[in-house]
Amino acid sequence: MDFATEMLTRAWILPAVMASSFLVILLIGKRLPESARSAIGIAAVAICFVLSLVMVLGWVDRVEGPSGSEVVACGNEDYRPNPVEGEKPSDDGFAGEPDGQAIGPVAIPTGESAAAGAVTAAEEGEVKSTVPVVCAVTWFSVGDVNFEFGFLVDGLSVMMLFVVTGISLLVHIYSREYVRNDVRYTHYYAFLSLFTASMLFYVLSSNTLQMLMGWELVGLCSFGLIGHWWEEKKNSDAALKAFITNRVGDVGLLLGIIVVFFAAGATSFNVFHLNEYALSGAANTTLLLVGALLLFGGVTSKSGQFPLHTWLPDAMAGPTPVSALIHAATMVVAGVYLIARLYAVFWGGLEISGSTFHYVAFIGGLTTVVGAVLAFVQNDIKKVLAYSTISQLGFMVMALGVGAWTAGVFHLFTHAFFKAALFLGAGSVSHAAHHTFDMREMGGLRKYMPTTHKTFLVCTLALAGIFPFAGFWSKDEILTGANAGAGGWGVLHHAGHGHAHRPAHRRLHGSGLPHDLLGRVPRPRHPARVAAVDDGAAGDLSRCLPCLPGSSTSRSVLGSSRPTGLKTSCSPRSPSPVNSRLPASTRSSPSSHLVSPSPAWPSHGSTTSARSACTASPPATGRRPPATSCWTTSSISMCCTPTPSSVGSRARWPGPPAGSTAPSSTVWSMAPGWVHDWWATMPTSTWIRVWWTPW
């Protein structure tokens, strides 16, 4: 076993390193010079970052190599989990061992593999399953139930490892200057370390009980860091608000964990066990529904979903690097991660495929709109970013809510980077602008901070979903998913999306040729156009609102411009093996979901066909392959190999659809409205207000 693979079984090292760093800084930090305190933190995170890179490589090896379907030995072979009812106890691993007979060809119902698996199962095992690495020991026993303490490594968690350690490292480094000579430099770094440890613990947890621990601990760190300057009541109020609002959602999480635990036989909190149960035909759908709704309560507070989003803007009272790390990139996506991790529970409980009321998608979509709209009326640069975070979190949740698992997780990944960079940029701006965050007092900073200006611009464009930046790819996925899967509600999401990020929207419905289009986008060059921003916003919004189901506008927008390739590729299939193992209620006939063409996994219905189209035959064939779906393929691989650079190196990456035949007249006919919309997008307006306004 090489080092990378072995590291997969030693995942506990990462949180342990950070926890030690926390203890060291806390206990002896005061006796060290300032630079040494931060150096300890930075060194610890750097080690973790390197180790997580190793784990990423190890996981990629595992996915691509021949050993992917083997269970990795953890050196704790004497550990025996509770036998799951109706299943023979397995000798060589816990739920990592797929139970082929009972569930299907691709049987590990993590969100990732469940989503991908359900799709691929229909294609007769085109993609082989990769068994997650789970190493667990018995934590304690109550009654006859053994509680396991374990770490789990799969594509989703290595991706999170990369995000958490990567951004944490950057934030640690950035903070060296940002909080220099701060009254509580030691505490600041101690909390950063504790936060990183908790977050790593959370994403590596193999069971919901541990996840709850990590979840609350990151909340504690958030509390401590929001209230970093607690001398002012405003800050401690914000900290309290954040903690207590989260606590409200945590009631849901707590009860949800309990309900799902009992629903699944009261034997184990293991996420695979719960997911497996949720996908098994024997699942009690009522309990699952209640459990999923309760769990979503936790998501609502932690990931800033409407109506519990209110704490997040206030959380900006903390130091800006903290906002970047905790309240933009990592902690707030814990809720999204929860859905992704327990996806089968949400899938089965809320009937993501079959329900007529897509609760998760609806809340996500609503949050997207609410967050984006509220961002317009902020003068504080950090609050704009906070509301945009809310909006983006809404996107992720919406994506998961419409079945676009990969897209949601991918957006989590990309968003973390550009949003963190935006916050760090905002921190620099405030330091340059005499510690103000008020954008009314800024303007023309481009002249004085050219580098920050450029990075901010790039991130803004990414946030706005502009090609070729990361946000473009991930948002595009989500819209594809919403468009294909969410039925009537999809329109609402488009409304929200179009408001904030119209380009991708138009591109989606227009031609499927973003690269062509975006190459010719006129960039805003003149400060005089700033005045147009607010008007444009209003106009943009009003244009979106009529897009609700039933209105003629919506029909004309959606009906005429939906990419035909997508539509044809999503033709209903006969019930597949996947379909038949879903709960009976979701196994209804495809025709009952009028707008959603794919019966079981809507968004991936299109993905599947697209994948085969892209991989089997390059896009030179007569029928134009839907470009949007081709990129889905790339992001599936992104999920397993979460480095943006790896996209290019992946063999399956088909590249932009070079041979496309869309008429260019379509592109140009759209241009004026398109440009206007883009001009009015929320992040863009932020950018202008900060960088272009004259003093």
Place this chain on the structure above:
Amino acid sequence: MDMQQLLEVSNQGSFWNPLTYLVFAPLVGALVLLLIPKGNEMVLKVVALATTLITAGIGVYILTQFNFDNAGEKQLTANLSWIEVINSRYIIGIDGISLPLIMLTLLIMPLCIVYSWNHLPSPGNPKAFFTLLMVLMTGMLGSFVALDLILFFVFFEVVLLPMYFLIGVWGGEQRQYASIKFFLYTLFGSALMLVAFLALYFLSDEVLTPSGDLMHSFDMTLLPTLAGGIATGAALWIFAGMFIGFGVKVPMFPFHTWLPDAHTQAPTVGSVILAAVLLKLGTYGFIRIAIPILPDAAQTWAPVIGILAVIGIIYGALCCLAQTDMKRLIAFSSVAHMGFTMLAISTLTDFGFNAAIYGMVAHGLITGLLFFLAGSTKERYHTLEISRLGGLLKQAPHMGWIMGLAVMASLGLPGLAGFWGEFPAILSAYNPAEGLNVALFRTLMVIAAIGTVLAAGYLLWLYQRVAFGTPSDEFADDPNITDVNTTEWIAWLPLVILIVVLGMIPGILFNVTNPAVVTTLGMAGV
């Protein structure tokens, strides 16, 4: 069958059992203290500390003797004749349920003595003060090892008097009122409890004593079998008596009003012991005596217990939000936390009992620490009025941090001890024992979970007002306000460490309590 068992048991063990040493060592210490002249303050302190440490040493020895693989069985038992007229016997023994509580007592007492080193409450008189503490310790330890109802009752009452004097003599301004209220409430409960014990004695089956007579028995280990024949109606009344007796001590919702007064007026050490150990006598009584002996009655009463527990959670939390005095707030938070424990007990499940014991220990550690902190705050600011406090983190940063940890633990943050009392308690209510109303208990579960939000609310609000912000002008330059001193560190650090360790490795406790809980429930046939 029963007779033979009794005959075997009666011959068992000797009086000079480690548990006997454990229980009576503090009493010996108290006698020694009485011999020391009043003015010799340092000698008094040293003797008191030595007594508690020796007792704790015996406790460590008992730990080494305790067979953890067999924690479900009573160990180190002795069964000797005591009051032959009524066949009350000297029966002692411990199992996985009593062991954690004994260890909690053994931990808290030395810490209290250390804390009192520099914080002797007025009007001083260390001799009386420490003597009473020693007597108190005997009472508490005796209650946890006694396996005979009368023996238990005696120890239970031994606790009462020292506490009465601690509050009444060393308490705050309203000490007379508070101490009498405490005494009357507890005595009222004890009276009903005694009546219930006697009824149990007379209505249960007889056993053959060593002297060859057929007599009724007070043996807790036999009564679950002997009480099987008691008529349902009578059993319900007997349970009601014990319910009120233990419920007052816990305290459960309608009987709780003595607690805030007692806590507010008691000296710091008194509050700590009251919160850490005394309240647990009530919950321990439910687990050890009331429920195993009368399981059917317990099942009938369980919904009432559960409802009162949840009312306690919400009511206690709301009262906390209305308090202006820090100590009183912590006292009400005890009502809320014990509500979780009682909810767990009312489910009559192994999960619930384990959660209850964990909750008892965790609450003892956490609330004990909070009362220590409150005492030290009072020492520094000469007031506990929350609105006058503020900026503790600025003036005494370490103390502020420890308070932060205690507050977080108290609101049930996972990773700290409080969580493992709260979460399994809520969890157990999802699936109560067979025969209980599932819908009712699930409703209770939801309400209890809402209580956790309120707990976060009042505790963090307290923390914000006390620790955050800047000190008011009144205290800004007060030289009395210093950071944690040595004795405080010694008294608090073990609690802090245990709160964290128990929060991270809950197995330490669960693995000890679980076998005993399973045995107890099996005995009760629930």
